[in-house]
Amino acid sequence: MRIDDALIWAQFALVNSDSALLDAQVLLAFVLQKETVYLLTWPEEDLAVAQKEQFEALILQRINGVPVAHLTGIREFWSLPLKVNNSTLIPRPDTEVLVEAALNIVAADAKILDLGTGTGAIILALASELPNASCTGIDFSDKAVNLAKENAQQLNIKNVQFKQSNWFENITGQFDLIVSNPPYIDKQDDHLKQGDLRFEPLSALVSEQEGLADIQLIAQQAPQYLAGGGFLLIEHGYKQAVAVSDILHNLHYQQIKTIKDYGGNDRVTVALFNHSKQNEA
Numbered sequence: 001m002r003i004d005d006a007l008i009w010a011q012f013a014l015v016n017s018d019s020a021l022l023d024a025q026v027l028l029a030f031v032l033q034k035e036t037v038y039l040l041t042w043p044e045e046d047l048a049v050a051q052k053e054q055f056e057a058l059i060l061q062r063i064n065g066v067p068v069a070h071l072t073g074i075r076e077f078w079s080l081p082l083k084v085n086n087s088t089l090i091p092r093p094d095t096e097v098l099v100e101a102a103l104n105i106v107a108a109d110a111k112i113l114d115l116g117t118g119t120g121a122i123i124l125a126l127a128s129e130l131p132n133a134s135c136t137g138i139d140f141s142d143k144a145v146n147l148a149k150e151n152a153q154q155l156n157i158k159n160v161q162f163k164q165s166n167w168f169e170n171i172t173g174q175f176d177l178i179v180s181n182p183p184y185i186d187k188q189d190d191h192l193k194q195g196d197l198r199f200e201p202l203s204a205l206v207s208e209q210e211g212l213a214d215i216q217l218i219a220q221q222a223p224q225y226l227a228g229g230g231f232l233l234i235e236h237g238y239k240q241a242v243a244v245s246d247i248l249h250n251l252h253y254q255q256i257k258t259i260k261d262y263g264g265n266d267r268v269t270v271a272l273f274n275h276s277k278q279n280e281a
């Protein structure tokens, strides 16, 4: 089978996917161990029998909903190729908004903490942009911590350390910036039954109190770990901006601001915590 014929077949097979061509291209490039541009450059090239069989098997799994990132084991985030697996969330493009926002407020040599680091996506992006920053990522899941460590090693990013912690439990010291993309989906949310979310662990997705329990806990405890005038940056659901801003306001954070994602939805809220101002209040 030729490359172009394989892609046409796969698009038909993936008729129910709204990203059929892209899925097919990524999976075929993965089988051939090439960049996707190779498929456009050499459409007439024949697949070897083993390659054809591997491609067909992957397309079959994709038809059953398995995320492309789980099939290839890789997802690019902030142009960093990250290993992914079923221990944590597949990094989403919208989370890059949080990275951009962090880079706009943080000093080059800042101390940064990422809570619920998963693959390490956020903190590895920040560490790669800020080689003089001192970065820490924590996750509740040992498997996720190991994955993040592997990613740091593979990308040769040295100014980051990862450890297991239930939010702040194993954290000491103070940070200029605390970032988090915590679980924030309500357990009744129908999105949990759709798309990639079906294959990701609920521990990475779901939080009590209509999705706000972990955000509340992080916002409550963060001031103890924020240096004076330090920032907290939290990703949240697109309908949670007001609730998150209220949580931060009630805890005496200042300069509270919500930032939209690339689809125009409220996605990240940033706030400053000033210990002296809080004492005056």
Ligand SMILES: C[S@@+](CC[C@H](N)C(=O)[O-])C[C@H]1O[C@@H](n2cnc3c(N)ncnc32)[C@H](O)[C@@H]1O
Pocket (backbone or CB within 6 Å): 087, 088, 089, 090, 091, 092, 095, 115, 116, 117, 118, 119, 120, 121, 122, 138, 139, 140, 141, 144, 165, 166, 167, 181, 182, 183, 184, 203, 204, 205
């Ligand atoms: C939404 S995922 C975010 C992963 C990654 N930061 C990203 O943006 O792609 C949430 C992460 O929080 C972790 N997590 C959940 N509860 C936690 C807790 N109590 N303490 C620390 N991490 C937790 C999960 O294991 C998961 O990796």
